[in-house]
Amino acid sequence: MYDTLIIGSGPAGMTAALYAARSNLKVGIIEQGAPGGQMNNTFEIENYPGYDNISGPELSMKMYEPLEKFKVENIYGIVQKVEVDGDIKRVITEDASYEAKTIVLATGAKYRLLGVPGEEEYTSRGVSYCAVCDGAFFRDQDLLVVGGGDSAVEEAIYLTQFAKSVTIIHRRDELRAQKIIQDRAFANDKIHFIWDSVVKEIKGDETKVSGVLVENVKTGELSEHAFGGIFIYVGMNPASHMVSDLGITDENGWVITDTDMTTSVPGVFAIGDVRQKDLRQIATAVGEGAIAGQGVYHYITEHY
Ligand code: FAD
Ligand code: NAP
Numbered sequence: 001m002y003d004t005l006i007i008g009s010g011p012a013g014m015t016a017a018l019y020a021a022r023s024n025l026k027v028g029i030i031e032q033g034a035p036g037g038q039m040n041n042t043f044e045i046e047n048y049p050g051y052d053n054i055s056g057p058e059l060s061m062k063m064y065e066p067l068e069k070f071k072v073e074n075i076y077g078i079v080q081k082v083e084v085d086g087d088i089k090r091v092i093t094e095d096a097s098y099e100a101k102t103i104v105l106a107t108g109a110k111y112r113l114l115g116v117p118g119e120e121e122y123t124s125r126g127v128s129y130c131a132v133c134d135g136a137f138f139r140d141q142d143l144l145v146v147g148g149g150d151s152a153v154e155e156a157i158y159l160t161q162f163a164k165s166v167t168i169i170h171r172r173d174e175l176r177a178q179k180i181i182q183d184r185a186f187a188n189d190k191i192h193f194i195w196d197s198v199v200k201e202i203k204g205d206e207t208k209v210s211g212v213l214v215e216n217v218k219t220g221e222l223s224e225h226a227f228g229g230i231f232i233y234v235g236m237n238p239a240s241h242m243v244s245d246l247g248i249t250d251e252n253g254w255v256i257t258d259t260d261m262t263t264s265v266p267g268v269f270a271i272g273d274v275r276q277k278d279l280r281q282i283a284t285a286v287g288e289g290a291i292a293g294q295g296v297y298h299y300i301t302e303h304y
Pocket of ligand 2: 047146148149152154170171172198233279280
């Protein structure tokens with residue numbers, strides 16, 4: 001039995017693992033992909049203290065390396081369910097089951113779909129959710145980015161190094177993105193905006209995307225625009241389906257904790273983007289990971 005099983009090795013989970021392992025606990029971390037979580041899809045990180053500028057994959061490896069030193073056990077698996085049976089917590093993957101005294105849910109969030117006709121059909125044929133992964137396939141093309149948050153605007157700037165032009169379409173007349181990111185986009189000659197408008201349909205031929213049908217939400221006017229690629233950044237949904245039976249989420253699936261990162265189920269902690277909170281950042285994920293790693297230690301010393 002593990003002292004703690006951490007689900008997800010993004011910045012939150014890796015930090016919780018480091019703190020728990022340094023307290024000499026038996027720690028396992030279950031992950032379905034590469035360590036780093038969303039950081040792996042981030043080209044440049046400029047707001048993580050200690051680094052002027054570091055790539056997401058590089059910061060991921062820097063967080064991962066100490067886990068080996070402190071003998072955190074890496075387990076590959078896609079977690080389907082977390083069961084609580086009194087003091088025993090069970091984590092169930094597609095082909096295995098693991099037991100632990102405590103669980104730390106650090107599963108983060110996943111991009112939200114736009115939900116318009118053509119989106120599913122043209123995914124990977126011109127529709128993408130990851131500029132870092134796919135941007136280089138769209139050299140010298142006119143691209144569309146959907147959304148007005150940090151991700152949309154930052155990734156639009158990133159895409160200008162490949163694209164002929166990048167148009168950001170936003171449903172309001174004001175961006176949600178941080179001011180410093182907005183200013184960079186407004187100063188970039190390759191970036192254009194379509195304000196107060198939404199994509200109604202993604203169009204294409206048999207092989208790939210050719211453009212979009214757009215509606216101006218103020219006037220109701222419809223117009224067609226040609227684009228070679230469409231990048232969708234309209235927010236995130238919590239990856240919390242595995243705890244949906246535990247009664248620890250709000251109506252949108254975000255996990256509710258107190259400031260100690262404990263949920264209403266004793267011995268079940270939640271940290272990082274999966275939590276109900278305002279600021280989803282690497283720095284906040286790491287801070288919450290430290291609190292939970294230490295919280296696990298206190299829980300185990302008090303209960304066992
Ligand atoms: P995540 O990073 O989402 O990691 C969760 C991990 O859990 C993943 O590895 C996932 O595979 C795993 N997981 C999920 N479900 C399961 C399951 N069922 N079974 C097993 N494993 C599972 N923040 C900044 O501070 N600065 C930035 O510059 C910045 N840029 C960003 C750019 C983009 C494009 C995006 C999308 C986000 C950016 N962010 C940035 C936000 C930041 O990346 C997140 O706040 C942070 O990664 C959250 O960390 P986390 O550990 O909570 O979750
Ligand atoms: P977000 O902040 O939730 O923004 C989503 C954007 O999409 C909003 O502008 C929203 O419009 C728009 N939108 C939502 N649903 C839509 C729909 N159906 N049709 C059209 N537009 C729609 O999400 P995010 O940008 O992915 O960021 C997620 C988190 O990661 C945030 O906490 C963010 O701060 C963080 N992040 C940080 C950085 C950084 O620090 N450098 C970089 C990237 C992400 P409205 O504005 O009208 O709501």
